[in-house]
Amino acid sequence: MSSTYHSLHLTASNYPNLDGDGSDAIPGFNFNHTVGSNTPPRPPSSSRYHDFPTRHPSKQDTLGPPIEDLPLEVLLRNKFIKKIFQDWQEAAAQVTKSSQITQNLYEENIRLNKEIQLLRQGGLQLPHMRYPFPHSYMYCSLILFRALSSQFAHSRTASLAPSDSISNSLSPINPDFPSSSTSFINTQPSARPRHLPFTVLWTLADCADDPDIGITSNNTSQPSMKSALREADGTMITPEKYSEIQSDVIALAGSNLTTLPDPKPTKKGANSKPPTRSMTWYKTFHRNPWNNVVSKLERRHEVLRLCGASWKAEHMLSAHLNAASATAKKKRTGSTATKKTKGRPRPCQDGSSEDAGSESEDDEHQHRAASSKLAKRPRSKSQQEEDGNHTTPKKPRGDADGEELGPQEKDNIDIKDVFGLGDPPENPPPPPPKKDMINISGIVVNPSPSLKRDFPRLANATALLDRLQHIFNHPGPNPPGTPDRKVLDFISRIETADPNSPTLSEDDKDAGWGHYQFTEVGDCATAYRLIAAALKTCRVARFVCTDRKLMDVKSYLSDMYLDLLIEQLWDLVKDIAIGGTPEKEVPNPGGGSDGVTGSELVQGLTVELLKAWISKNPAIMCSSKRPKKLELVSAVLASAHIPTAGDIQLLQSEKSTKAK
Incomplete structure (x- = not known):
């Protein structure tokens, strides 16, 4: 091989396997030459860069373009x-x-x-x-x-x-999508943050110091959640927002808690009662589902997170569960009473019950044998009664006290009771009354005639309304100011109160409807509205008791609040300096002897009071011997002796004295 240096330049003609299978390790070079071969290898040549003498100088190669000038599709043929x-x-x-x-x-x-x-x-x-x-x-x-x-x-x-x-x-x-297997609740700290006001009610103990909650010694641990739920600035939530929270509580509890199975009973026997599904029960047997429901409630409603240890969300759930358990218990009691009245043993021809066992048959056989031996001797009545009492038929199996239901049937009954889908018993006992939905949307009041007709004993009512009307028409040098926000919220809470709410305590139901407090009033229009709201509360209390057939109710708590409201408002307005000339003299307390007022007062009297008034005034003539109320009212109004408000109060006091 020549020692001459060659300048290597690859051309297309030197690539015999450029598009082949790549048998050559390096394309363009021939590696078929072996050691000891007589034929020397052929080096590549170039005419443009020919700086060395070739072995065959007379032979020139035909050169192609350089590799950098080749198109991409040609280069890609090489693997x-x-x-x-x-x-x-x-x-x-x-x-x-x-x-x-x-x-x-x-x-x-x-x-x-x-x-x-x-x-x-x-x-x-x-x-x-x-x-x-x-x-x-x-x-x-x-x-x-x-x-x-x-x-x-x-x-x-x-x-x-x-x-x-x-x-x-x-x-x-991500807090919005927690793992289903976790039950950890990231609760708020026990101490109230500094940026929140005291009216947020961070702990349960704060409710006792708040005047709007109205906690008494009987319900220290059960505040009214409608008043306890506050915004971040300390104001109460709207009734619409509270209804939305209640709906979410009912939905989450119904889909996540009420469907949970009961634990295995530790007490065996027919007298075991179904457990009461309260907050303590769920925390004991189903802690993880309970924590998940509390966490979901707090994520949906920010007002439930404004507390320590999640007590607001837990109290909302507890109130709903207690109401649902009470409803289910009453329905189970009614169904049990129905079964006891209907499931009596059917008598047979021989005098024994159909479901009696072998013991009653043996007793009957023994009595027949004894009676056959003593057939010739007359028996006394005591012996007959003793023999009759000796054969006592067995109680049917269907009437056993504390009858247990299967787990599937028990779950179905609980779900129906919670959502109100259960069938009412055929013959329910009178107490307790049936708790149906009560519609109070049709109750509308007008303060002026309603006070005179329905509450004639309130002596200052007529004077208060007339005084408010006069102050409204003639404000004077010191007109009333704007109403406080608290009293507007208070009136709205009274006007939108629902007697069907499951969160009502026993102090707020039936005859106790109207358990509220009083705050600053403001102007005359607000005072009128407050009186109308109090009157509506009185009518709702009577309507609820009548609808639920509570005939033994003798007094209503709402009447006491109305009386207090009238007295307090009268004390506020009776000494106010007013301007202008009054259109008519403001009547004094106990007055009202004019024709219109007297007529309305007489129409509001009972038959007993009308007869007592007629007996005091012999000049009043009544034609019928057994007159009805309409005839008595007509006779009193036709005479010159029409009772005033003071006369009516005197009659009522005399009646109460006689009753004692």
């Missing part, structure tokens, strides 16, 4: 170049996707910064939120880290968008 090109394409795609993810994360970082600024401008304290919002840069770094980890863990061509990283990668720490 090595094709593999390099495919790797480059895949790397370029990865770089493009990474750039796109980086750009999207940058835009999401800007959006999150704007949201944080808006929240801070709105006065929201981020550190005191239930789930504190993370710092934007840390948050985006975490998203990017999880995105890259997920990308390299699955495949090189996998892509991950920002929405996927939030919903999939961060789902274990």
Whole structure:
């Protein structure tokens, strides 16, 4: 081989296997020459860069274009170049996707910064939120880290968008989608945060110091949740929001708690009673479902999170469960009484019961044998009664006390009782009355005639209304101010009160309807509205007791509150300096002897009081010997002796004295 240096230049003519199967290790070179061969290898040659003498100087090669000038489709015929090109394409795609993810994360970082600024401008304290919002840069770094980890863990061509990283990668720490297996509740601290006012009622003990709750010594641990739920500024929630919370409580409890099975009973026997599904029961046997329901309630309603140890959400659930358990218990009691009255043993021809066992048959056989021996001797009545009492038929199996139901049947009854789908008993006992939905939308009051007709004993009622009307028409030098927000909320709470609410305590039901307190009033229009709301409360109390057939009710708590309201309002307005000339003289307390007022007062009297008034005034003539109320009223109004409000009070006092 020549020692002359050759300048190597690859051409297309030197690539015999460029589109072949690549049998040559390096295309363009012939490796078929072996050691010891007489034929020397043929080196490549070039005419443009021919700086060395060839073995055959007279022979010139026909040269092609250089490799850098070849088109791509020609180069890709070689499998090595094709593999390099495919790797480059895949790397370029990865770089493009990474750039796109980086750009999207940058835009999401800007959006999150704007949201944080808006929240801070709105006065929201981020550190005191239930789930504190993370710092934007840390948050985006975490998203990017999880995105890259997920990308390299699955495949090189996998892509991950920002929405996927939030919903999939961060789902274990997302508070809105907790794991179904966890039951941990991230409760608020026991101490009230400094930025919240005292009226938020952070702990249950705070309710005792709040005047709007009205906690007494009998219900220290059961405050009225309608008044206890407060916004972040300490104001009460609206009735619409409270109804929404109640609906969610009923729905979540019905779908997650009432369907849970009962634990295995430890007490065996026919007298075992079904357990009462209260808050303590669920915390004892089903702690995880209970915690999940409490957590869902607090996520849906922010007002339930404004407390320590989640007591507001738990009290809402407890009130609903207690009402549902009481309803189910009453229905079970009614069905048991119906079975006892209907399931009597059917008598047979021989005088024994149909379900009697072998013992009654043996007793009957013995009595027949004894009676056959003593057939000729007459028996006394005591012996007959003794023989009759000796054969006592057995109680049928269907009438056994404490009859247990199967688990499936018991669950069905509980669900029907909670949602009111159970069939009423055929012959329910009179007590307790049937708790149906009561519609009070048709009760409308007008303070002026309603007070005079329905409550004639309130001496200051007529004077108060006339005084308010006169103050409204002639404000004077010191007109009344605007009503306080508390009294408007108070009137709205009275006007929208629902006697069908399951959260009512025993102090607020039936004859105790109207358990409320009084606050600042404001102007005359608000006073009128407050009187109308109190009157409606009195009518609703009477309507509820009448609908539920509570005939033994003799007094109503709402009447006492109406009396207190009239007296307090009268004390406020009777000494107010008014302007202008009154259109008519304001009647004094106990007055009202004019024709219109006297007629309405007489029509509101009972028959007993009318007869007592006629007996005091012999000049009043009544034609009938047994007159009815209409005839008595006509006779009194036709005479010159029409009773005034003071006369009626005197009659009522005399009646109460005689009753004692």
